[in-house]
Amino acid sequence: MSENLGHLHGPNADGWERVVVVGLVATPPDHPARVVGLLSAELAELLSSRVDRRVRWEVRSNWGAVAPRRDGGLAALLDDVAERRETAGWDITICLTDLPLHVSRLPLVAHYSLRRRAGVVSLPALGLGQVRAARAAVLGLVEGLATALVDDRSRPREERVGRMVEGVAPVRRVVDQTDDGEIGFVSSRITGTLRLLAGMVRANRPGRALLGLSKLLVGAFGTAAIALTTNTIWQMGDALDGPRLTLIMVLSLVGLVGWLIIAHDLWEKASAETPRELARLFNLGTGLTLGLAASVSYLVLFAGTATTAALLIDSSVLSQNLGRPVGLADYAVLAWIITSLATVGGAIGAGLEDEDDVRAAAYGYHPTPTGWRDDPASNGDDTSWNDGRPRGS
Template sequence: MERISIALFTAPGIAGRVSANLIDNLPGMLEYYITDEYEWYVDYQEDILTGGTNDSYKVIEAVSDKKDQGDWDYAIALTDLPVFEDEKPVVAEALRDKNVGFISLPGFGFTKMEKRVQEAILQLVNEIYYGTSDSSREEAQEYIDSKDPQKYDALRNKGSRELIGGRLFERFSPLIRERPIEEDAGVAVRYTVKSRMSGMLRIISGMVFANEPWKMFPSFLKILIIAFTTGSYALVFPTLWKLSDEYSVIRLFLLMCAAILALVGWIIMAHQLWEKKDENNNKFIRKMNNASTFFTLLLTVMMYYVLLLILFLATTFMLVPPSGLETQLSRDIAIFDFLIIAWTAASISTLIGGLGSAFEDEQVVLDSTYGYRQRQRHEKIKKQREKEKEKEKAQREEYEGEDEDENN
């Protein structure tokens, strides 16, 4: 049986891990969703350039060259960068004449990526294999309908004109299928977000997911210890008890928001995570990167705050005697009072103990932001190109030396 080979070129990080988890199941799904006349073979390779630019044309050109060099039949690029066409979010594209396509992971939003990426790869290969015209889509749909609908649950509600199957998030922020004009860099089909507003929310939330904020959380251990130690010491004294009794719920909520935002701001400033104006940096992309950095840190700090609140709630029940609390407040107390004290302690300790503290592992925090990752990737690309130039120079000098020997 003749074989069709597909290469997945992925950006380092989450894109590579998603691809590695998919390659075992993809051949069988390609046979089911596209054709069983061939044996399908899928492999993936990490490629720095795939995650080094937001320009889909540059990504596709680079992937097309690598596909030809490796003698692959198809190639799909998976990038963790957002891609835009006139500031409209692009989730995926395919060029049939080159048998290549790309998928932008942030376009899937804050959600589990693997199934969506799997469906998107199948759809792009399907579009390239059959074609993008209406008659080609009907032919592809007929083949899909001829297969056992129970074999792959993930593809049960997916048609030949959909990048991914119908889900709740897609109803809120639907994707649309476009067939651009021929002059548009040879793009045969493009999937974009229908609404610009929901598209921005989808992309930013997807960028936050790609930043993997949960991996940053262990780095907060040192800050957590300092804040908890500070707050636990304050719990011993009645001043905090009286202060929490004076505060209204609205004031406590505002204090919590101020503490969380102050810690986010401190982290951004202390580690220079905010991207500044740069001639080489697109203004729109810079805003998106900064927004994703802010919300990534906001989510992580909120996780930190919840854990700190739980610790203080347990500590309050252990350290604060009910009789002493009644005496200080001059009234009957309830469980709610202990919650208010813990809430106050968590906010104040975050402001006093968290600000100015250092991370347990600064590198993890830096790696969880787009700006820093992009600077690192650009440096690697620069070094890689310098090595290639040095190699070409050495080969040229070697050839020139051989020519001189022959002439002598």
């Protein structure tokens, strides 16, 4: 591409052959805004070294809609991004979103539109390593779009753009024959969907959900401490075998996740604004996020209960109660059954959790981050964020 960009204008007063302004738009401004913040700090240098050193690359950052349209899909998102590019006076704009996008029911990883001079990267479709993958995808999309700035008759270097995007995930190109210059990159139905779900959980920040369950965990510890003093629980644990203990554990975790979803109205319903397939993905993302957070809470509770049991219950007392010699495995089984029962007790108290903390685990709801501002150089506005509100409202 370096042989093309300088053809439009001769060197300017600064010695640069051309200035290209690239806008990065995060929508919704939660997880995507963090990725945009990381990329915007290094993107200009990367573009200079990997695309064209004779061009002065200027990078601007901005936000997209807190609640992007779900019913319009990719086209609505591209239209919104293109409108923001025109308003801000950018040459190229790339949108990073955590909204799951599909083309012909296949997960969309990236897309660029020459007509709009805009591109989109779907962060969850990149899987777990989203910052590294987004960096490579954005570089590829910018190169393809920047080529079109020089000569409207030229096609972007699709092979190179394709290789850069294909390097971050196994994808294939989809060219829209009815709309020239619309090229997407989709992944496979099975592995791509699994990667998409993993990326949705990553974007949903399970650690935030875990913090939201902190009160529940404290209450469960209290329940476990009381249960440790009850010899009936000791005998119950001794009488249960591994499969039944495993079943009780699974049921306790499922019950906890189900109660959180019901008590805090986290279930996404299909509607005119939210297609059924998208609502299903949102609910899977929410369930997996809460399931991961609940599992980590369970392990923490198990470790604490096992340690407390070993410190408080002498082996001779436990052996006398069970009528046989005991070892470490008996303490582990005791902690196992008590942890499962305490988790159920914690689920009953889950309604006492902070509403915003728990709702933040829902994929269809993201509180608006405080402190995020438009880049004043991009549109002359310095508007700060308001309070959080549902992303899908």
